Amino acid sequence: MSPKTRIPRQQRGIETRDSILAAARELFSAKGFHGTNSKEIAGRAGVSIGSFYSYFKNKKVLFMEVFKAYKQEQIIRILREQNRQRIETLGRATIVRAIIESILAAHDLSPGFDREAMVMCYADPEVKEYHGEIERQINAQLVETLRQVEDRLRVTDLEAAAAVVSNAVVMTVHSIKIFDAPLPRDRLIDALAEMIRRFLFKDSEAPAG
Amino acid sequence: MSPKTRIPRQQRGIETRDSILAAARELFSAKGFHGTNSKEIAGRAGVSIGSFYSYFKNKKVLFMEVFKAYKQEQIIRILREQNRQRIETLGRATIVRAIIESILAAHDLSPGFDREAMVMCYADPEVKEYHGEIERQINAQLVETLRQVEDRLRVTDLEAAAAVVSNAVVMTVHSIKIFDAPLPRDRLIDALAEMIRRFLFKDSEAPAG
Amino acid sequence: MSPKTRIPRQQRGIETRDSILAAARELFSAKGFHGTNSKEIAGRAGVSIGSFYSYFKNKKVLFMEVFKAYKQEQIIRILREQNRQRIETLGRATIVRAIIESILAAHDLSPGFDREAMVMCYADPEVKEYHGEIERQINAQLVETLRQVEDRLRVTDLEAAAAVVSNAVVMTVHSIKIFDAPLPRDRLIDALAEMIRRFLFKDSEAPAG
Amino acid sequence: MSPKTRIPRQQRGIETRDSILAAARELFSAKGFHGTNSKEIAGRAGVSIGSFYSYFKNKKVLFMEVFKAYKQEQIIRILREQNRQRIETLGRATIVRAIIESILAAHDLSPGFDREAMVMCYADPEVKEYHGEIERQINAQLVETLRQVEDRLRVTDLEAAAAVVSNAVVMTVHSIKIFDAPLPRDRLIDALAEMIRRFLFKDSEAPAG
DNA sequence: AATGAATGAGAATTCATTCAT
DNA sequence: AATGAATGAATTCTCATTCAT
Structure with missing residues (x-):
């Protein structure tokens, strides 16, 4: 039973995940949960939305x-x-x-x-x-x-x-x-x-x- | 220069306005500001969205x-x-x-x-x-x-x-x-x-x- | 309890609804259900996607x-x-x-x-x-x-x-x-x-x- | 000009290929072609999507x-x-x-x-x-x-x-x-x-x- | 004044496929 | 050869708001 969201096994994956978390925290802080969309988070994390959603089920x-x-x-x-x-x-x-x-x-x-x-x-x-x-x-x-x-x-x-x-x-x-x-x-x-x-x-x- | 939103002077208008306020309060209470949409408010107030927006500039x-x-x-x-x-x-x-x-x-x-x-x-x-x-x-x-x-x-x-x-x-x-x-x-x-x-x-x- | 999808009361609404049905039939015929998207249907019906979704819950x-x-x-x-x-x-x-x-x-x-x-x-x-x-x-x-x-x-x-x-x-x-x-x-x-x-x-x- | 998809010559390759075919058949049966995605097929076949695509050009x-x-x-x-x-x-x-x-x-x-x-x-x-x-x-x-x-x-x-x-x-x-x-x-x-x-x-x- | 039809930008999410390691 | 991280176009759907009737 593989999980729906990716669990990073490689160093790169861990970094990506962390960069999303960091970007999200900044944006949620500045603009709130509803004021921030997933594209923006992905963008600031320097990552595609595809990656966003492979690491997190949703916002x-x-x-x-x-x-x-x-x-x-x-x-x-x-x-x-x-x-x-x-x-x-x-x-x-x-x-x-x-x-x-x-x-x-x-x-x-x-x-x-x-x-x-x-x-x-x-x-x-x-x-x-x-x-x-x-x-x-x-x-x-x-x-x-x-x-x-x-x-x-x-x-x-x-x-x-x-x-x-x-x-x-x-x-x-x-x-x-x-x-x-x-x-x-x-x-x-x-x-x-x-x-x-x-x-x-x-x-x-x-x-x- | 007339104001964009109507200021009700007649009894009927005041009642309509109040019913919107009451409906909004109930819905905001139950589902929050973001969880409530204007159509719903108008609906519960027994009013068309058209009317809604003539009484209130926006949500x-x-x-x-x-x-x-x-x-x-x-x-x-x-x-x-x-x-x-x-x-x-x-x-x-x-x-x-x-x-x-x-x-x-x-x-x-x-x-x-x-x-x-x-x-x-x-x-x-x-x-x-x-x-x-x-x-x-x-x-x-x-x-x-x-x-x-x-x-x-x-x-x-x-x-x-x-x-x-x-x-x-x-x-x-x-x-x-x-x-x-x-x-x-x-x-x-x-x-x-x-x-x-x-x-x-x-x-x-x-x-x- | 108002229905989620619009039931047209005016002539215009009925025409819109029908034009969506007609467009959909043509496109489903030509390209299949999966090969047709809602934007396309709305477009061919000469209607916005907003209208599409107010008349039909989904495709x-x-x-x-x-x-x-x-x-x-x-x-x-x-x-x-x-x-x-x-x-x-x-x-x-x-x-x-x-x-x-x-x-x-x-x-x-x-x-x-x-x-x-x-x-x-x-x-x-x-x-x-x-x-x-x-x-x-x-x-x-x-x-x-x-x-x-x-x-x-x-x-x-x-x-x-x-x-x-x-x-x-x-x-x-x-x-x-x-x-x-x-x-x-x-x-x-x-x-x-x-x-x-x-x-x-x-x-x-x-x-x- | 080598073919884009691999033609397995070794026993191992043939087995992998077969396991993908078997997994696909099961999933297509249960959920249909459109209801099944490649990741799922690869997963059930116990193979990475990378491998999947080296055996089959596409779904x-x-x-x-x-x-x-x-x-x-x-x-x-x-x-x-x-x-x-x-x-x-x-x-x-x-x-x-x-x-x-x-x-x-x-x-x-x-x-x-x-x-x-x-x-x-x-x-x-x-x-x-x-x-x-x-x-x-x-x-x-x-x-x-x-x-x-x-x-x-x-x-x-x-x-x-x-x-x-x-x-x-x-x-x-x-x-x-x-x-x-x-x-x-x-x-x-x-x-x-x-x-x-x-x-x-x-x-x-x-x-x- | 009132109605509700119409709009369309924008948000979330998926997935086939590529490619770096 | 194998892996799985990454991509992003494409799709579905929502909703605040405008406007013709």
């Missing part, structure tokens, strides 16, 4: 691949940022900053694609589904992070806390990066950080840095 | 109208909810609940269209622009609300606070209504409320209801 | 319409020929000739389309199905015709007789009209007529004309 | 080869069946049965391909041409057979008789095997046999088996 499947790769890169960034330092040695504010920064960093990966990723999350059930899985992983990681400093926390429902914190961060990041928030970025991030800190941590802690 | 313009009307309904709901009671007479928790409820109510208006509204916010600059204006109004209103209890607040940058609070609420509402959050709604709302309360208010207040 | 559906109309014309011709005279007043040979001629006439309607009709009968289940229904009607009519002279017949299983007679005629007609039989038409028709006469009728009859 | 040429081989097998079967016994020793009914059986047997070879063979006979001039040649051979053989019992025959134009008899048989076989005739096979075959017997043979003969 949607290609999008899913780009999307998944993007989400994987995002999650890697987030995990890397959150695991950079021994969390339990850090002060509250630093921990909160680290959480925010990790998400900020993930959204700096490719702001254009990030925007289109959201479009598709809201528009397409399959994309939404995958997005949900990633969210769950990110939240699980955040729960893990919080558990390491559990004795300093005031919140008890760590899962719910992780979820609302991450919602707050993500939406604020989008408001800054995508929606041109009318307030300066720093005021928003400061407010965000303060909100999260007060929510999560007990007050007793010495005003750490 | 995008129609969407904008539907979108604007929707956002106006949303903002009315939010303001109404937040002004229902004399805010300064309420306890902290009640105020926070009122804020959350007002936004929840706004998103209950039409969950389907709400979803598509987000799609278009992320996808289309013009929609994004209008969305931004509404956000600003909502945040201004929230600032106003907060100012009424300013002496009980711990936050000082009310504008930034309003922005992050509203981000947190909106994203959490979406995670519940649109993204099928894996946690039960109540745990999320409780966590959200607690986060907002601790962020905004001084601790000293008696544990009010 | 296959159009073919079916042309095919059905053609088969109806055929069956009308066959019935008309067989009912032209009071059958019981005719001699054996005349009856047989009338049967053969009726089928010959039906295949003279449009030899090109007749050929393509056979292609599709063998190739496509839906076409085969409809073909089968028509065959059944033709055979039923032949049975009816035979029953009018039943006392002069030697065959008893009229249905089977009608079927094999009509098979013999049809294939011989095809061998003449489509397959360029190496023998002159008259020798084939004479042999065919003799075969049918001897099969169906008792010998006792005076050598009628 | 049509491959079809012709499969078709010719099929027709050869058919003709062999027919001849073998008709020559199985010394014809002049048989009774009329047996002879007729033998003729019918020989053609039935030929169409049992591969009903699926038989169908597609007819499609292409009607659709393609080159196929039609070859089909005609085979028909002529079959009819010549039938004439030969009949000549062996010429004194018992009533027909004089043996060539025309052979042609119409074979037409009757073939179409009836198709109506049974391909077109799902509404009558049971046996009634059709009985009627067919009777028709042919009465046509060909003098009545005087003793009711032989």
Whole structure:
């Protein structure tokens, strides 16, 4: 049972496939999924449409691949940022900053694609589904992070806390990066950080840095 | 120079126009902007495409109208909810609940269209622009609300606070209504409320209801 | 529930639809179903492809319409020929000739389309199905015709007789009209007529004309 | 000037070529000429498309080869069946049965391909041409057979008789095997046999088996 | 004013065939 | 000789929009 789409066995094939993925990501970022057609993607990848369709069943499947790769890169960034330092040695504010920064960093990966990723999350059930899985992983990681400093926390429902914190961060990041928030970025991030800190941590802690 | 699209002055014309708007809203909600075509809208509105195009320059313009009307309904709901009671007479928790409820109510208006509204916010600059204006109004209103209890607040940058609070609420509402959050709604709302309360208010207040 | 394809309400629409049907029949006759594309059909009908697809869901559906109309014309011709005279007043040979001629006439309607009709009968289940229904009607009519002279017949299983007679005629007609039989038409028709006469009728009859 | 397509001289090459022919026959049978693509054929034959095209100039040429081989097998079967016994020793009914059986047997070879063979006979001039040649051979053989019992025959134009008899048989076989005739096979075959017997043979003969 | 017929650019996709490795 | 990557013309079909009646 041979697959309908080609699985490259030769170096050349792998390169072609990758160039399509790269071209697609650029174009989806710039012009959106609906604003980009397959001919254009093939053209920018320096490839014929024939090749396009021998590597990807259709534009949607290609999008899913780009999307998944993007989400994987995002999650890697987030995990890397959150695991950079021994969390339990850090002060509250630093921990909160680290959480925010990790998400900020993930959204700096490719702001254009990030925007289109959201479009598709809201528009397409399959994309939404995958997005949900990633969210769950990110939240699980955040729960893990919080558990390491559990004795300093005031919140008890760590899962719910992780979820609302991450919602707050993500939406604020989008408001800054995508929606041109009318307030300066720093005021928003400061407010965000303060909100999260007060929510999560007990007050007793010495005003750490 | 007469305008290209008709401005109905008679009762009949206004009804036709409204039926198109209603049909469009239903279809955009169910199938999205790209998934709905003008013939379908006209058909559901019980109108010929000829008429359709004499009332609306094109599909995008129609969407904008539907979108604007929707956002106006949303903002009315939010303001109404937040002004229902004399805010300064309420306890902290009640105020926070009122804020959350007002936004929840706004998103209950039409969950389907709400979803598509987000799609278009992320996808289309013009929609994004209008969305931004509404956000600003909502945040201004929230600032106003907060100012009424300013002496009980711990936050000082009310504008930034309003922005992050509203981000947190909106994203959490979406995670519940649109993204099928894996946690039960109540745990999320409780966590959200607690986060907002601790962020905004001084601790000293008696544990009010 | 509006149908997907347009049902013409205006005179113009009916003319357009008919011109597409006519163009399709010509082109299918000349170049076959697979050898003709929708653009070509639209072009010959003097119509845009847009119109083409608003009247016919796709090429296959159009073919079916042309095919059905053609088969109806055929069956009308066959019935008309067989009912032209009071059958019981005719001699054996005349009856047989009338049967053969009726089928010959039906295949003279449009030899090109007749050929393509056979292609599709063998190739496509839906076409085969409809073909089968028509065959059944033709055979039923032949049975009816035979029953009018039943006392002069030697065959008893009229249905089977009608079927094999009509098979013999049809294939011989095809061998003449489509397959360029190496023998002159008259020798084939004479042999065919003799075969049918001897099969169906008792010998006792005076050598009628 | 070497031929464009390879003529295999080694065992390996011959096997490859045969496997392509076999795969093509199966696929053409199941999905038709137009419904089968070259990649699929190559795939089923366990061969690269590169190889495919080094053995066969194109898909049509491959079809012709499969078709010719099929027709050869058919003709062999027919001849073998008709020559199985010394014809002049048989009774009329047996002879007729033998003729019918020989053609039935030929169409049992591969009903699926038989169908597609007819499609292409009607659709393609080159196929039609070859089909005609085979028909002529079959009819010549039938004439030969009949000549062996010429004194018992009533027909004089043996060539025309052979042609119409074979037409009757073939179409009836198709109506049974391909077109799902509404009558049971046996009634059709009985009627067919009777028709042919009465046509060909003098009545005087003793009711032989 | 209303209707719905007509348009045609443009999008997705397929597949026979070639050719570099 | 064999492979399978690459090609791109060709085809089907959609849909926003215009315009004659």
